[in-house]
Amino acid sequence: MTSQFILFSLLKVLCVFSVLMFIVGNAVWVERKVSAFIQDRRGPNRVGPFGLFQLIADAIKGFLKEDFTPGHVRKAYYWLAPAIVMVPSLLTVAIIPFGSLLGSQKMVIADLNVGILYTFGIVSLAVYGIVLAGYAARSKYPFLGSIRSSAQMISYEIAMGMSVVPLFLIACDPKGIRDLGNGWREAWQTFLAGTSSLNLSRLVAWQADHCWLIIYAPLSFGIFLAAMFAETNRLPFDLPESEQELAGGYNVEYSSMKFMLFFMGEYASMTVSAALLTTLFLGGWTLPIPGLDRPASTIPLGLLQIAVFLAKMLIVEFIIIWVRWMWPRFRYDQLMALGWRRFIPLALANILITAVALWIKPGH
Amino acid sequence: MNFLPWLILFLPLCACATITLFTQRDRKLSAGLSIGAVVAGFLFSILFISSSGWNLNTELTTTWLSVGDFHIDFGLRLDPLSLMMTLLVTGVAGVIHIYSWGYMADDPGFSRYFACLSLFTFSMLGIVLSNNFIQLFIFWELVGVSSYLLVGFWFERPAAADAGKKAFITNRLGDFGFIIGILLVWATLGSLNFGDLEHKLHADPSALGAMATTAGLLIFCGAVGKSAQFPLHVWLPDAMEGPTPVSALIHAATMVAAGVYMLCRVFFLLNLPGSNALTVIAAVGGFTALLAALIATQQNDIKRVLAYSTLSQLGYMVMSVGLQGRTPAMFHLTTHAFFKALLFLSAGSIILALHHEQNIWKMGALRKKMPVTFWTFVAGTLALAGVWPFSGFFSKDTILAQALEQPNPALRYGFFILGVLIAAITAFYMFRVVFVVFSGPARSDGAGHAAESPSVMLWPLRILAVFSLIGGVIGVDALYNKMFEPLSDEFHYALWQRLLLPFAEAPFAATLGLLAAAAGFFAAYRLYTNVLTDPLPEKLGSTSQWLRDRLYFDELYEATVIRFHDRLAALANWFERWIIEGFCIGLVRGGTDLTGRMLRQVQSGNLQTYAFLFALGVALVLYFVLL
Amino acid sequence: MTIGLNHYLVVSIMLFCVGLFGVIVRRNLLVIYMGLELMLNAANLALVAFSRFNDNLDGQVFVFFIITVAAAEVAVGLALIVALYRKRQTVHAEDLTTLRL
């Protein structure tokens, strides 16, 4: 634990946080623009060119508006809930490899060996913010929303976690990376030094080596994508806050900055989910182009790979936003039935089929 | 073939269990099972004897229980004595089983009756085949139980229920002495196996020492109870309350014979130097025989007459054992089983024909109406009275001859005269019954309309009649003689020689016996032909009343034994209620109650208390484990 | 002083006893249940510490099983509490004294 390590870690945290916040802020603008486009209207266009400064205007509004606290709420949780909402997504981002190398530094804040488990551990904590928000409000709609939310998130976590298992079955071949000569292996070895099975970097390396896992495990991708919507409480699974039924759910009682935090939390988790999806299924920071399919040797190449990652992530995020305005909401029982009676058995079957396929694969 | 004896023994038990557990509702199947078991036993006995011969002296054993060094085998002793008895028990019981089918046909407790009958047969066979005292005693008690069940079979009748209880309790008194005797034998000789005991006593006749007489008499107590000897004779006449086949089976042929059989079985214990047991036994037997014969003369209930005659004959046998005559005793037992069963069953036939009328003064003129029954009854009477050439003559004659062989002249003539006297009285009261029942006028409507019994009842009578006739000359005595006196000459006589043998061997006894029977017959003929009422009470006065009331033994016991018993019971009750229940149990119960009340405070239903106690327990365990 | 097994064990014991204290003192069934969870976790900590200081992974496997069983136990236990609440309208240990003699 050298001071250099701490310094670089802090630097990485800072960079990632600011970039994430920037994306979150602009994602709001994108969302409004996309919705406007889909609904055949203009969207924000008053502040700045194309309404680009809407982000700043919203922020100022959020800070300056009266922070109204209803009298009947449970104070402590009322204050705590919005803060908690943000935390899980910020924690998840720590293990996502958003680039290869810049100099000698790996472009990941914490390259944990239990990687994906950590992710799910943190993701599973995300429910607390919503649950506490509903509980704190001490009123029916938020409460119903939070109850729904907790059930929904627990349910889809299972499907999500199991959908990922085949990826690691495929990718974590003990023999690891093929040696193609030309220093290929050395580059990866530096990158993967000290990592083991459930590490996300390994997954990226495998995808660079073979093919994106979306090809190998399309069913996993489908389940993961759907579960992701559920976990981020986005349409078509936004039951906790469904405006028509619950009048906005848990954020009914919140205003100004607290409401902003919920809002940002949603977009942050959306962004992080997109990043995770990119890493798991879309090859992470790699592209199947020579030079981009291995850890960078120069700084510009490293920066380019970060850009590739961000590009993929943004595309995924765009899709998430797009889906919101295209799909109707599920009914709650349909949602649960889908989760428990379709996705979980499917994911289980998926694991089994993958395992058997790997087992009978020649030369394995 | 060694499994056959086991089969013979346990078949009736299986039948009993099956009937009780499964076939209570099916009357025919129940009866069939029971009859089948005993008849199969009889056939197996014949098969076994014909295959291995009479001259066996073996034991079949299997370890039953062992406590430390003390082992009790469950064993079967197979020698001529037990084989003959097995044959007798299964044979007579088989005949009576078949007879019961007819006699009990209308009874609602048909299946239960046959279950009890099978249990009884099993117990009796157990006694006969036992090779040790413990086993013998257990079957002894089983016989008591099954006789209780059978005597009290019509338990809804108070008299029957009381008779059952009386039989059972009176037997307990004898058995009390019996088991003390057994314990005494075990304590002094260290074994309970008959073979072992005999061997030990043979090697050292004074092994029992001063206890010889005591032990012998204590064991005789068992026989006193079971064979209804004076002073425990009172239960047998009452036990006639049971169904008549039961009377025939239990109180004529088998159960009461158990006592005599047992005495013969353990004769080696009685016949010891320095032991006076045999003399006492002979005296008790003789006294019982005389007493019972006298009482029988003034009984008006046909079954009671037969009961007292049974008593009298049992006394005869016991007397014979006491006179060291095991062969005569067993011989008489065997023939007696035939003709007494015959008499009882014939009496049953009469009773059934007269719709359960047992008073002989309400019968009469049945000779024409029930010819088969008449002839069989007469055959039985002749046998019992000891008329040549019926079986009773031969066996009675051997007893009389035995009496004449006594070394002591006082004993010799005393018992001989007693024997002859009893023979005369026996002939008298039996012919009294014959004349009153079968000849003369019909003294009631029932007697006037009587009809012969069904053949299922008559065939057993015919069979038994045949055996009553020939039982004395088929070699039973030779068999016993070979076993009990192996040193004496073997009999090799043709049938006609056997018929005349008593006159050759003991002409004095035979002649006097015949004369006694004739005297009895003529006395009865003089007094009882064509009379409406008994002329004897007028002539004898109060003596007759005494005899009719059985010499007031029951009243005597009522006044002494039973009153004492009641007092004792009251005392025991008081002790039980106040000392044991009140003080001992009460203290324990109260203590337990108090502790429980204290402990139930802990069971408060409060989760925290439980958790606290649990944690304390954990702490305690940890303290012992870790520190 | 380096941190050794004993340090972890002391933490484990204290955690266990805090849980036990909660079980005994608190009267809300749910909180009692949380006390039980604390005790289970204390055991987990001790097992992991033993595993670490004995160079043996078996302890951790054990903890894995304990966590699984605890999950099952919580599910069943909470279902029981819910059923109880439906019937008796209370989750206070004081009110649930049906077992009293």
Next chain:
Amino acid sequence: MENFFFYFFAALTLIFAFLVIANPFSNNPVTSAMFLVLTIASLAGLFVLLHAYFLAAVQVLVYAGAVMVLFLFVIMLLDLKAEEERHIRAFGLGAGLISVGAIVSIFLISLLKAPLLSNPAPIVHGDTLALGKLLFNQYSLPFEIVSVLLLVAMIGVVLLSKKELK
């Protein structure tokens, strides 16, 4: 550094644990549950210090993510309006102190008596691969049994949760 983290996480664990069962500010079960989540998170920190990475992750995932959510769910479902009034029974307190004191003292005494184990170099790494190998080879039977247990528990919960059994 490691010492600091140990004391830090240990202190957090114990403080949070104490707040679970006896919170001076609130008697609300939800508060207890939240502090239990924090206890578990701190405990996960201790697990990491013990190189039990997999268990640390599972601890958070299962306990904090699933079990405690279930707790919250139930607390909310029961809607305990009348929050527990603060009157500590002297008996309960005494009983708790006695038993806890007894057990703590016994453990501590025995711990003091025992020889202090030296702190060996970290050889055992509780990472997924090693644990997985152990789990699916040596402990495969218990693993399967536990799976059956979970199934049974699940069925049991479904049955228990039904409003009325037919």
